[in-house]
Amino acid sequence: MSHIHFIGGEKGGVGKSVTARLLAQYFIDHNVPFAGVDSDASHGALVRHYGDFSHFVDLRSNESADQILDRALGADRKVVVDLPAQSADALEQWLSGANVIALARELGTPITLWHVTDGGYASVQQLERALSRYGNSLAHVVVKNRARAKDFSQLESSAALAKLHALGGKVIDLPELDGTAMYKIDGSGASFWAGGNVGDGEHALKPLDRERVKMWLSRAYAELDKLDGSL
Secondary structure, three states: OOEEEEEEOOOOOOOHHHHHHHHHHHHHHOOOOEEEEEOOOOOOHHHHHOOOOEEEOOOOOHHHHHHHHHHHHHOOOEEEEEOOOOOHHHHHHHHHHOOHHHHHHHOOOOEEEEEEEOOOHHHHHHHHHHHHHHHHHOEEEEEEEOOOOOOOHHHHOOHHHHHHHHOOOEEEEEOOOOHHHHHHHHHHOOOHHHHHHOOOOOOOOOHHHHHHHHHHHHHHHHHHHOOHHHO
């Protein structure tokens, strides 16, 4: 069954693209067919790191954004959409402009909105707005990015998180990857698999850094596994 995953969070710098890349690598490693959709023209991280699986769309253009649903309907696969910061309005306009959520439901294609967060005030408020906007018309996953914050008490005590649980949403932790390893992977445009397994070349990681990447992937995959059928 196809499934569309919008990786968002609205606020810049919370780790949306890292989460999208992680989900792409998870599907590759688990032999799950998927298509990557990069709607962040300013960074293009999903296309840069997983170019064999991904392409760009422009959420501001209906003709371009329609490719998201086309990808889901064209084959039985997961569609991972990396959303740019401040894209909530453009996404909502596309979803509502053609009744995309209802059509996807009718066609048996679930939609999940991922909220990547640093647990701060702005991020919590953005979660509240998204939950109020969509309610249970789609599924929700909150990703607490440990690379961006260590204290999530403001999120954990918020009305937004209570609302998420009431809607049946899920919460997972994204562990922090060693900064040197992440820096080298980002600089080379490599996949997370290559970061943990390729030992030669100009941008190759040192053996211990490669082990850190493998351990990070293992811990991150354990969190994704908690979502069970939600993927």
